Amino acid sequence: MDDKGITIDLSVQGMSCTACAARIEKSVGKMPGVEAVAVSYSARTAWVQYMPGTIQPSAIMEQIGKLGFKADLPENAKEGFEKERSRLRLRLIVSLLLTAPLLTAMVQHLAPFAQIDLPAILTNPWLQLGLATIIQFVIGLPFYIGAYHAIRSRATNMDVLVATGTSAAYLYSHFLVFNADRTALYAHEVPLYFETSAVVITAVLLGKFIEASVTSRAQQDASGYSKLLNTVVQVERAGVEMEIKTEFVRENDYVIVQAGQIIPVDGIIASGDSEVDESLLTGESVPLAKRSGDQVWAGTKNESGALRIRTTAAGYATMLSRIVDLVRQAQRSKSVIQRQVDTVSAWFVPAMLFLALGTFVIWVTIADPGNWTTAFRCGVAVVLAACPCALGLATPISLVVASGRLAKRGIVVKEAGALERLAQLNMLVLDKTGTLTEGKPKVSSVHTTLGSKQGLMRLAAAVEANSTHPLAIAIRADAMQAGLVPPAAVDFAYTTGKGVEAFVEQRRIGIGNASFAASRHWSFSSPSIQSYAEERQKLGETVLYVADNNRVIGAISFLDTVKPYAKTAVSRLRKAGVTVLLATGDHPAPALSAAQTAGITPTQVYANMLPEDKLKLIDRLKEQDYKVGMAGDGWNDAPALAAADVGLAMGDGTDAALTAGHITLLQPRMTALPEALLISRLTVRNVRQNLTFAFIYNAFIIPFAACGMLQPWMAGTAMAFSSVSVVGNAIRLGSRLRKVAGQF
Structure with a gap:
């Protein structure tokens, strides 16, 4: 809450x-x-x-x-949907059986079958009336109920069109049966439209059943994560192992996971060694070696040895559950295209009803004066041809397919609009540390002019004791490896993107970059420190200065390697028409070195960038009418991620990345960037294909119906299958996206 x-x-x-x-x-x-x-x-x-x-x-x-x-409630959703589909199947089967005899009247109007003698009972108008009545008011009752509720709410929907069109055909035929000349009626000289209402209802039911079946398949593909949610787990409490439901697992409980089982909780491995397959969560196909102290996530698979895991999150608090929620959030959100289509759909049905009335009036007064039969047939055909469903389904069904496929590749889209904006991207700004590079720098060398290198690292580790910055983590790791015990530090003062100061052993110790040193007016104890920094930076390393009471006493250099396939990713982005920039808070030398390795030209590198500088860069690019994306680690880059048209947060296996950006890459692989771009463009193209078909269908079929070139049953059948074709095209998108995954 x-x-x-x-x-x-x-x-x-x-x-x-x-x-x-x-x-x-x-x-x-x-x-x-x-x-x-x-x-x-x-x-x-x-x-x-x-x-x-x-x-x-x-x-x-x-x-x-x-x-x-x-x-x-959601836990009953699948059961409820299956019951609805079963009822739809039953209505369809009964409707097909009752419609079959009525088709004989329609068959006799077709030239190839005109000479076939059919049993008289099949063309008996009273039998047709009886069968059509059952279909219209029993099988078709839900259409009337839906239309009633829609009109009661002062709205319209597809039920209104179906109920109006089929009722008109049925009632007109009903009137003729009771009022036409009996001789002409039995000689089939009176045009009855019982088969029209019956065929339309049957066709609509068939279309809706196919649509429901295909949509169900798309939903299952998109909700693949639900298969990874365990309901029962093995827990160790007070030395006793017991089996309990996942929702009853508490933080710090110890969960036992055997080889081959899905890990049910987020946690830290307390004991045991194994390999864990995280592919269904992050998209990485190679299992990762895990041992005591490593983090594991719910939904991943324990491949080999047994693990004893100390729980940090279970049930709805796990990262897997949060991903499921984000995928659902994206699927229920609306893109700009969908909101525009919804606006059109709102007035579509009323417009079609007015058009049908206008068609009737024009035929009976101008086109064929006094011919009520032709006027009626054309008006009904217009009502039955109109299809708002194809328009309404065009966008959401494709987004359901795409968001599910992206999630399985470790790319979580938080809103439908982000996918649409990503497809338009032509400028991408990359952060360096954790995005272009591994984000796990290591201490390369240490230079000091006062005391020993171990003493300098001891002070630096004390000041960086609470920082989550990658360079701070590298300092603490190097100090720990050397067996150093940092002293206590107090009164921390952080400057984001620059450095930190704290009191250590009654001295003000600071550590930061050149910009931080200048802003604090630090003096250098020896020119050798600056010479050392220049040499290390030429090698592409990052340098931080260490000061004691505003006097620089040494420097630490760090090396962070560029990620594998970074150059391939940048190359693919360029081929897709996207200009790639590098914006980093690091010194120009290491920034240019990393850019050169990744294939980014020097003119597209921005160094010494504070978070606010990156934000200004994003705003400036947007003012130049670029569609700008920002890829960063989700922490210092948060302002720029939020300001960009599309913010892509590069995760590192932690749930922190889920709170940043519009799209989260759970596994911070560079190739996920061009992959997400390609999927977004294929999805938007698929949506546009759906919309184009829906508009073309209505633009062509309705004039044909109005001009009397379509029988009402033909128009109704075409309307039923137009939405099925849209859903089918979205499913085709799913197969294309599976092929895309094989390219990355």
Whole structure:
């Protein structure tokens, strides 16, 4: 819970199109105590943020029920979706069986079958009436219920179109059966449209069943992480091993994980050695050697030896659960394209109803005056041809597929809009330490003019005792390796991106870069220190000065190697039309050395950059109309990550990276950058293909229907399968993305 309330995920059954999702959002969003709401038709879920003191989940679920839908808790989502699909399958089968006899009337109108003699009973108008009535008001009852609830809420959806079009065809035919001349009726000289209403309902049901089946498959692919969530674990308490549910595991519990099992918690290995496969969490295919003291994560697989793990997080607190939440967050969020499509879809159905009425009027008054049959047929065809579902599904289904595939590669997208913006990227700013380089620098050499090198490292380790900066970690590691015991330090004063000072043994000890030394007006005890710094920097190393009471007494140099495949990644980004810059707080010499190794030209290197300088650089590039991305470690680069069009936080296996940027790379591999870019562009291209098809379909099919060139049953069938084709194209995206993964 936060100051904005708490959130709940609900499964929603009974939605027929994206207009239903929009109606739920609008209605629930108006409820007192509801802070935010997002409903996904493709995922059949609703996300609600509410104030518990004002409203309860039961009231929210009740409100959704009043709209004609069924809301349930997320643990029942899969079961509810399968029940809905089973009911849809049953309705489809019965509808197919009852529609088959009615098709005979339609078959006789086709030239190749005109001479075939069919049993008279099959073309009997009273049999057609009976079968059509069952299909219309029993099988098709949910369409009427959905249309009623939509109109009651002063909205429209696909149910309104289906109910209107099929009712018109059925009622017109019903009227003719009871009022037409009996001789003409039995001679089939009176045009009946019972087969039209029946075929349309059957086709819509078939399309929705195929759509539900394909969408279910896409959802399963996207929610692959759920397979990694253990429900039962082996825990050691007071020397006794017991089996308990994961949600009952507490911090500092010891969990036993045998070889071949999925690790159920985040924790530190207390005892045991093994190799752990983290591929499903980070995208790295090579198992990592783990031993006592190493961090492990829920969802990874213990490959060899047994491990005894001290729990640091379990259940919903694990990094895996947080990733699952972020993937769901991305899938329920809306991109700019989707919001625009939603705006169009809101007026689409009313517009089509008015167009159908206009078509009827034009035919009966101008095109073919007095021919009510033709006018009616064309008007009904327009209603049945109109399809808002293809438009509504075009974006979200592709985003579901893409976000799931990215997550399996260790690339977590937090919002749908970030994926869309990433596809437009033409400028990428890289941080150096932890992004371009390994981020694990080591002490290369130490120079001092006062005392021993061990004494200097002892003081430096004391000042850097609490820092999480990579250079501070390197200092402490070197001191520990040398067996040094740093003295206590107090009164720390940090300057982000520059250095730190503290009192150690009653002396003011400082450590920092040249900029920090200048800002503190440190004096140098010997020119040799500056000469040493210049020599080490020429070698591409980073240098920090150590001062005692504002007098520099030595310097420490660090070496941080460039990541493997960094040059390949930069090359691929350039081929994709992205200019790569390097912005670092480091000295120009090591920055240029790292850039040269990675294939970044010297003119694209910015050194001695403080966090605020990186932020200004991002803003300046955006003012020049570049679409700017920033890739950093998620700590000092947080302002720049937030300001960029797309912030890519390079993780290091810790959950801290999940809080920074718009996209998180769990495994800080450089090749993930061009991979994410390629996937985003393929996804946006797929969305545009879907939208293009949906618009072209409506632009072509509706005029044909209005001009009398389509029978109503043809228009209705085409409408049903237009959304299926959009979903199918999104699934095709999934296969393409799997091939992309093999390239990186």
